[in-house]
Amino acid sequence: MEIKGKYAVITGGAGGIGLETAKLYFKEGAEGVAIVDFSQEGLQEAKSQLMGQNALFIQADVSKSEDVKRFIDESMEVFGRIDILFLNAGVEGVVKSMVDYPEDKFDQVIGVNVKGVWLGMKHGFPALKKGGGGSVIITSSVAGLRGTAQVSAYVASKHATIGLMRTGALEGAPDNIRVNSIHPSPVDNRMMRSLEEGFSPGSGDQVKEGFTKMIPLGRYAENGDIAEMALFLASDRSRFVTGATMVVDGGFTA
Known part of the structure; x- marks a missing residue:
């Protein structure tokens, strides 16, 4: 029982990684x-899969300050404390060159992936501090460690989360708040189906095959692979780990 008695908040909680992490928690x-x-719709599906558990379901836009404050306040009101804040919400944007990339899509990706993480810590730190500290976990990507053509907004956003994570680790340390990021390789879920199709419309399977060949362990990550790292970072086993980029990529960046 790695996190017995702890309370967690997971953004993007109805998606593949988020829901799998909730089940594992x-x-x-x-x-x-x-x-x-x-x-x-995603929340309704998550509710059906978490029947009988002490789960709270909250619809929110992580890029809006009032929504983030609301879900933190509601979680505190219901649970009394927050020990784990998994800032996992993210969007992939579209696959286009920088010259052709739509400005509104760029703003959306930065709003969710970057501002959403910043707002999560802005409003979440005081709640974690009240409970004596805790763990903030940020879903980044191997795209935050290298460049990839045609997904400029996504790559920029995932690089930016590293800066926010490291700053958060320094600011949170005096209050026993640890902050770390997870960097998955391609994960076998909805987001990658969207990107595969974006890179080669009608030939997504071929794109997946190409990406898979770039991974030494020979497969995409599963949602559960990322959830296991999110469990480690939430638990006391990682009590001296903060400011770290935790790569879960099957050797992709080796």
């Missing part, structure tokens, strides 16, 4: 988990 003893997501 409950399995490992979490007392309560707030599932935060923009999609009402």
Whole structure:
């Protein structure tokens, strides 16, 4: 029971990584988990999969300060404390050259992936401090460690989360708040289906095959692979780990 008695908030909680992490947190003893997501339909599906668990379901836009403050306040009101804040919400944008990239899509990606992380720590730190500290986990990507053509907004956003993570680690340390980021290789979920199709419309399978050949372990990550790292970073086993970029990529960046 790695996180027995702890309370967690997961943004993007109805998506593949978020929901898998919520299930694992409950399995490992979490007392309560707030599932935060923009999609009402996704929240309904998550509710059906977490029946019988002490889960809170909150619709919110992580790029809006009032929404982030609301889900933090609601979680505190219901649970009484927050020990784990998993800032996992993210969007992929579109696949286009910088010259052709739509400005509104760029703004959306930065709003969710960067501002959403900043707002999560801005409003989440005081709540974590009240409970004596805790763990903030940020979903970044291997795209935050290298460049990839045609996804400038996504790459820029994932590089930016590293800066926010490191700053958060320094600012949170005096209050026993640890901040780390997870950097997955391609994960076998909806987001990668969207990117595969974007890179080669109608031939997404071929794109997946190409990416897979770039991964030494010979497969995409599964949602559960990322959830396991999110469990480690949430638990006391990582009590001396902060300011770290935790790469879960099957050797992709080796």
